[in-house]
Amino acid sequence: MIVGIDVGGTHTDAVLLDNFEIKKTAKVLTDRENLIKSLIEVTEEIFEGEDPGELEKVVLSTTISTNAIVQGKTDRVGMILAAGPGLSSEMLRINEDTHFISGYVNHRGIRVADTDRGEVAGIGNIFKKEGIDHVGIVGKFSTRNPGLETEIGDIINDRFRHISFGHRMSGNLSFPRRIATTYLNAAIWDTYNAFVKNVMEYVKHTKTTAPIYILKADGGTSEISQSAGYPVGSILSGPAASVMGILSLTNGSKDAVALDIGGTTTDIAIFAGGTPLLEPLGVTIEGHKTLIRGLLTRSIGIGGDSRVRYEDGRLVIGPERDGPAAAFGGPSPTPTDAMIALGLTNIGNLDKALKAVKEIAGVKNYSIEEMAKEMFDLVCRKIISAVNEMLREINNKPVYTVHEIFEGKKIKPEVVYIAGGPARPMAPYIDKMLGFPSCIPEHAEVANAIGAALARTTTELTLLADTEKGEMTIAEEGIQTGIPRGFTREDAIGICEDKLRERALRMGAQEDDLDMEIIEDQVFNMVRGMGYTAGKNIRIKAQVKPGLIAGFKKEELNVRR
């Protein structure tokens, strides 16, 4: 048995899967101030009468980290940046407690200026005096040489509760994103770790020995105690759960579009051959562009309850929601009312829906039907144009080799999966406008919890080897070690896969789920002077990609005819 739990903004849903079939579902109201309470409530409800010994694992998709960031319930973080030349410090400063030091490394990971111990210790003193307990240390190009960051850490280590290191966040380049990621990681450290502690304590009270997993932004899971070192990994798990839910309900293997049409927003995700696409560098949260690995999703401010009105003679939808649809007692006409008025669905109060639509039909002297048609049409068109825009962006992503320019793979969706309240009335129109068939997964109401339950453990690693320097780094693991001159690409791939396997298993992956792939594989001859080959610059990135756990065999959901 596997339990998946999804903490949503209003409800917390749980699903109990027995041999991959839904055996039971449960739902409680989310107590935003006390998520643990909601988790315990829903767990007790779903476990009522079950044998804890049968439980294989529990997977949580929780908003604890997201909420901490969105609601600004963050701790003060002292930031130490080793920036070197480049953007001005004013553009890099992330808070008032940001300090710059003189040491730095260059793009090849070569240390250009050393750490000034006195300077670092002095900054440590300032933090102490200010009562700061959390520190973030971030160097430009620290993924190429983590040594400088750890050295800074060693100077101040014993004086602070927690230090987040930039090189541990991701192997991707982007100093500003590394700064933001490290800052957020340190800022929600206490909140997240308190949450983990509470969960562990609760688990101790129950009789189960099953492991607890957390769903991450990339649609993969991590064992909860392993996730404690990287709190930001668990942000935005809600959208990730939704995408993984659609994947588990459809078990699709094609290029596809997934739409989740909610009350206020519509979320769009894209699958390439059944695998959800990831953000190229990392997700964005509250205006912070980060290096946090996450699923590529777009959210537009249009849903079934969006307010519809005329502005300067133009019909406008959303992004605000005044309340429920008029048919359910809300104050303004909404797309849901239009669908009711058109007879596409028979929920709610028809008279109220018609009345609301009629209110704005006068502006253009439309009949109620014409008005409802106009509203419905606009909603569909807005969603379609967002989908097409997203596909266009993905398929026009810059590439850097001649081969990719001429042979690069394009996403060509063959199906659109539609979940959410208005899925059924909208599907026939949306698929016609997109030009490929739609399909509506069943049990969509507990999709998020199912998605969490069936997601596999994911992770990635970046290996950089520079045979001229005779050094190799795997930043995410803090590895920085010597290599022989004859080190090859094959050696690099072998080590990267080994380390990736170790990391995934440590995070709680099952052997069967280690679906590893090399996602970056570049070797450059480094030529110096007049044609002298000084060494090789080898760059390998490997991942366990997002997907469903092994053993889950469901027939691919058929598209509607």
Next chain:
Amino acid sequence: MSEDKKKTGLIFFPAFDWAISPTHPEREERLLYTQDQVFEEGLLDLDNIVEFKPGLATIQDINRIHICAPDAQSVITQSHLISAGGAITAAEKVMQKEVDNAFALVRPPGHHAMRIVHGARGFCNINIEAIMVEYIRHKYGPRKIAVIDTDCHHGDGSQDIFWHDPNTLYISIHQDGRTLYPGSGFPDEFGGPNALGYTINVPLPPNTSDEGFLFALDNLILPILDEFKPDLIINSAGQDNHYSDPITNMSFSAQGYAILNDRLSPDIAVLEGGYSIETALPYVNVGIILAMAGIDYSHVTEPDYDPDAIRQTPQTSRHIEQQVSYIYNLWKNRESQRAGVVKGGEYARRDKSIFYDTDGISEHQEETVRICDECGGLVTVNSRASTGNRIFAVMIPGQSCPACRKKGEEIFESTNKGSYNYMYFQDRDRDIFLVK
């Protein structure tokens, strides 16, 4: 620096799988560290910097500007279509006003490629800026365009292409040709008889530093631009003036490059040479991008930057001052010199011997231009190369006068193919390219 942020388009194409040969300066690794620096600085996340994928140039785009022997397909690789396409994409984004300016950070380069192309010279097969310039005119109509070539080498290819064109002001600032490839680019190379003064060469002595470049910019290039009043300014942005460049001898810095682009304020910049790939290019390119985008670049310096160690000598400064005032006078007196050059003839002819160092081809050319007060003048070229190709080309300039066009059509019609392998007819205004 200027205060205003601008929306800058970046077309980045490092061609990580293309090289002239594995250890050639034009190899896969060339823009690797530039990519690292640009990515690590997070420039593509800035609100006012947008990256675009390069489009592909077409064979028609090439034939609008070049005569390739035997044809365009056989002198290029796919990579050239992308780098020329990248320059065109940069132009499109600017012309469509999607961005305020754009930088095509692409390779392979192009400014040594001349009008007639038998092969590769100076690492260049086709002239990507010239192709872009003609694309702009083809799609958006006649434009007065200034191309400022800031590569360390004289842009002899661009000079050859723009030589007879009074609507393109071509200014090349470079290391003195007596000390560097291709050995040309002296002030007396001043444009053809119908475009006298619209080619300007500014040779600078070896070891010229920021001071000297910026002096020439402020006292020569910017004043001439003020007078020419171009619709578009293009920086043919080579980065081999850098003090660490392995194949040149200048002392320019990343700060110097950034300041130059800030003051020149090009609408479009296109990468040319620059082979100090590890110690210069990452910083120079970040500096140029920030300067174009109107973002503080004052912290962009090479790790080993020491302005005092590379500062030009007082003699160099004096030499540059004299050079600048000499050239500015040439420009001022361009009209009055024309009579002396034309000498009342109907045609002017020049003979050229061209060596394609990259491909080891030699070519001899006789180029004839019709003296014309109305347009750039009909040009015919008779060329034979060591490849065995003998060709004859008739080229009608853009914004041509009826007389030049008529004459050109007659010549193409009446000339016997005889011993030529190929004969070409190129009419830019009508976008016609014929081969017989």
